[in-house]
Amino acid sequence: GDDGWYPAAVAAHAMAWGRAARLNRRLVRERRIAQDVVAFAFPIVVGAAMLVVWATARPGVEPGALEAAMDEEIAALADLADDEVTRAVRL
Numbered sequence: 001g002d003d004g005w006y007p008a009a010v011a012a013h014a015m016a017w018g019r020a021a022r023l024n025r026r027l028v029r030e031r032r033i034a035q036d037v038v039a040f041a042f043p044i045v046v047g048a049a050m051l052v053v054w055a056t057a058r059p060g061v062e063p064g065a066l067e068a069a070m071d072e073e074i075a076a077l078a079d080l081a082d083d084e085v086t087r088a089v090r091l
Contacts, residue, residue, distance in 0.1 A: 008041035008049040011077055014084045015039045015053060022084065023055065023073055033061045033069060 015023045016039035027034040034055040042050045053074065057066045 004047045005041050005043045005049040008051045011051055012039035012041050012053070014087070015073070015077070018087075020087065022076075023053070023070070026073060027055060027066070027069055031069065033058055033066050 013021070015021055016037045018024065019029070021037075023034075023037040023039065027037060035058050037053070037055040039051065039053040042052055044050050053070065055066055055070060057063055
């Protein structure tokens with residue numbers, strides 16, 4: 001696989017794929033500010049990829065509040081636990 005795409009794909013899986021994924025768990029199930037979240041890696045050139053993440057706000061939730069919460073979670077990716085990475089790789 002492409003060296004730039006693989007880390008982005010692992011990050012996408014850790015953030016949004018499955019009920020235990022970080023954004024699903026925190027924004028959809030715990031804080032209940034998002035209806036759903038999606039993340040995927042999109043290869044743009046050899047050696048690089050773009051990580052695409054979006055969420056649908058629940059009715060009554062200000063888009064800015066959801067955006068701020070997503071920013072916090074994305075910033076926290078630097079602290080992914082080993083089990084989160086292992087689960088993401090298995091997906």
